[in-house]
Amino acid sequence: MVIPAFAVLILLLPEFQQPAFANDPVRYEGVASCAGSTCHGRSEGNGKVVRQDELLHWQEPSSASGAHSRTYDALAGRRGNRIAAELGLGSAADAPACLGCHATFVPPMQRGDRFLVSDGVGCESCHGASSGWISSHYAVPATHQSNIAAGLRPLERPDVRASTCLDCHFGSDRPGQFVSHRMMAAGHPRISFELDLFSTLQQHHDEDADYVRRKQRTDSVQLWAVGQALAIRRSLDLFARQDFGMEGIFPEFYFYDCHSCHRRIADGPGLPRRFEVNPGRPIPFGMPPYNDENIIMLSAVAQVLAPRQATAFDNAARGFHAAMGNGRVETVAAARRLDQATGALATELAQGQYGPDTAFVVIARIAGQAISARFTDYEGSAQAVMAVDTLLNALVKQGRITLGAAAGIRRDVNRAYAAVSDPNDYNPPAFRAALGNAARSVAALQ
Template sequence: MTMGANRTAAFMPYVRLTLLAAILLVLTGGLHSSVAVAGNYEGVASCAGSTCHGRNEGDGKVVRQDELRIWQDRSSQTGAHSRAYAVLTSPRGERIAASLGLGRAESAPACLGCHSTNAPGDSRGGRWLASDGVGCESCHGAASGWISSHYAVPASHASNVAAGLIPLEKPQVRAGVCLDCHFGSDKPGQFVTHSMMAAGHPRVSFELDLFSAMQAHYNLDADYVRRKGRLDSVQLWAVGQAEAIRRSTRLFANPAFGNEGVFPQFYFYDCQSCHRRITDNPNAVRTFETNPGRPIPFGNPPYNDENMIMLSAVASVLAPEQAGRFDAAARNFHAAMGQGRSQSAAAAQTLGAAAAGLSDAIAARNYDGGTAFRVISAIAGKAITPRFTDYTGSAQAVMAIDTLLNAMVRDGRVTVGAAAGIRVQINKAYAAVSAPETYNPKAFRAALANAAGAIEALR
């Protein structure tokens, strides 16, 4: 079993949550603003020839050429995108649509923005089908400008990008495309409200390197590196954290998304802070723990800060000159929640700008073999672990530890055998976040420390 498979198997309770999000809330045709080129969407069938991406075996000379088979795999999470439209007709999809008064889910704009390659009506080619779900062009961009030339001898990756292909090898671009649905955007049909989750939609969670690994249909071989450059898992993970905060704060600061009637839009807040067992037992033990990173009034629901905690850790290692500014902006943002809507919106913009600066710095730097070790030490260090008081941040932390360990295995810094030996400790950390109902902060922090310590011993 591969390390990626081990990670998924070990963390099934939480992965079930994130993978339901991958099935029910998947990427769309929304393009990153800096690379979007207008064009028509030609449909999955246009890529499916046996001389293109429709082979049964991945034996192509340049690319695998069995990408369609991987995208359609019914036995694996790599096929989740192809199933995105079909889940709209499932009993769960029908119940959600009925509760929200959307009519039929498979024709509801609020659903199709993320459950299909939702191309505008005037840009749909003759082979485009909504029922294809999240097809090739949802991630790679409208194909009319490059589909007939991208494989030709004179073509290069740069010329394909100029013709409209999305450069997903760039971490910030990839994160922007993924976040459109795996967090939300201001484009039509790409924002999951608290009402949707109340109706049964799964909670949205995002981690760029993990999601990339689950959906990979390419080989990171010498040809890939020659054409597109080397992908670094630490960089993907870290940029994903920064871009998630950037997206979250931008949407929150927008009154069209930050409010829902007289209430704030609770989508942005930590679900488990409110969804706990309620009792008027006078002897009930309080489960709330004071969090040093969140100076909010007691009893207020906290903003979901899972990505903030991770970015604070990684900033201390990769961009220490900006880390203090980011941490101050995060604390001020939480504090503003007790002051009012205008103050919290302004603080969100400041925090988003700090996250954007970190994203740029992380995307621009080079990475050495010891980077992952240092980041793991920071996540499990004294400055960060007191902030693991809630389920969502803790779940991100154990995914991060596992993501970074796998990066070290791929880079040859840690052997497969040594990583397998550490697996016992990582599995214990996963077990500590196996379900929100049984989450225990103290037990999780101890399990995380043991896992990080086992990895540190290999340095």
Template structure:
């Protein structure tokens, strides 16, 4: 089954996110040589993917002008567009194409001293943003015998086949980091920057420029979609709580940094009427005082499901840390909230390590689908962000079962219409329809359960 089916792409906001939230910058010991250093016709610059070892058309895929796979190459150019300039003007940043606050994620933004002669900032998010600095390191040797993947990694190539490594590379921009220009503030979102959302396996599929063939599997081990999804959730929780635990990120002036909070708990229609429309329901897993904006816990929700299904020995401790964190947020003591965030971050790291190291079988995907799908039919998923994560999870896990041959392409196609209806329900946050979402996802998960 084509992972990039029209239904998923049409209905999910990650397409817009890829246009605006490129990937990370990894500093190595070498210089950054730029995309041109990879674009030779005998390297990654062929027009057709017919290379003997790798496709060799990776640059063409990276530059694709109309699909998600080309979003990284378009990252710099969107800064010069109307939206980018409006955001920069509102924030007093000058030109967005020269503002470090923007370039940190919209380009391979490295110091001038480590830029090679062919490096161009206007390349956007180039190869070295994710694979690491190539010059004086692995560029001249990574294709030659007796070079191996292990030797390339020792020379500075980033081992993106490791889910923890990949998650943290992606999260630098797809959530935020301490590096220059890699933290989206509430002020930026108020100026027009869209909200952040992250799911490692789905985002990886949309940006994949290579084939997972026999050679890839021999050198790096074939990626397991369930492992990548689960570790991605754990690392997202660790990143969010880790940043929040630091006062310089947690506060914006005298106010909390609202970037960390659930946007839709505050942003709703305001009217003087007796026909109120609440944007949330009481949730025992998120014990906060009525009216307080909740921390955006979309990844915490997913990780709770993961822990219960795949690492049950750690599930209670993680869920307890999650409840303690939300309760500390409600008490209003910043020190207590940051300490609780640190404890939750540590629990997330423990889960990430366990999830990265364990073996996976098809039953794991079925177990997680049952937990996520079951929760999706209850008030736990009345918030928009959690619902987006839930449908991405079911999508990812269904495709994993297809890839592993556990579910046929035909059987999955019949379920796809329900998943697409769930995507439609979360396509636009202002028109989010919880009832339609629950019905669609419940139908999908029920159908998947029958195939177990």
């Protein structure tokens, strides 16, 4: 799997927002509208401008690149039916609570003649409704900017891509795009996501000279950092809303770190305590901690790329965790302060300089003593190994290390992955050792 900074427009602007369906006259034309052999439906990627075999990658049944085409079918499986039955949703394949992420789910009046919900997460889920640009985006006079003006979503912008992906891979306030704790209790898997790594798994284009001319080259380190920042902002925004942050008299446990509580339970005087004190979470003993996987990663990158904002961000994060012991009102206020600190940090990251050694330094920081001490729970640790994987891939793409050299240390990265392969067997010291070995292997190539 897997330099000049992009002129990313996150700055102090609000997170990129999808257009509201109710006031949107555009139509979604469906996957079949993109599937011609002279368009994106070739069996071999040999097009002059784009590969033209994009549909083949989207449908690939045996790899992660075809995951989006399989989302609707998952609803009809044993797990999907069980979840729907437990929640009283009827058929999962017809339930809006499921279709918001398992399909390109738009109102009937916006569906073109070739549109099928059963296509799953189709082209337009990511690229936007195509009615305004499908007939002109390939024409000789068309440019990338004219296509964007006609409604094509500019996914080369890290903020736009992050916002689009987070809608399903974290959640949004739109119908059917939030996985609640009740859904997880019924059997829905916990969401785990990292923007650059998942983008690599789904990539169906080549970043050749033509792509760079039209859209600029992707900076994977920046994409990773922006993804971490916007994941935090999305989390805090939803958490601060009463209708998402609470479920009856209980907090919405989706926002908390599942595996700090969901560990094997047994009784006996000699059982060792599995809880570890986390220096980034000043919360009372025994309280469930907020899932801070992205907070930990952003703290690491801030210390490298935005040291002027790092202290304020870390203080706001600690204040947010501490407020959990005081009450809902205090915690929401602290969430707003952390969101502001995250926005300021995002601005700094957008304007920063990403040099040839940036990825090396960030990997070392993630596995260093100050940050690795915070890997006490499964979720943050899984995010950390995905980060190391992403940044290693960035070094290959930048030409800092060879593909062969990266393959040579894949064994160490895979050991770190193995340490988080099963949350029931997660062992913090063993994970920290595996992550440290992987980081040292990367550092040796610098």
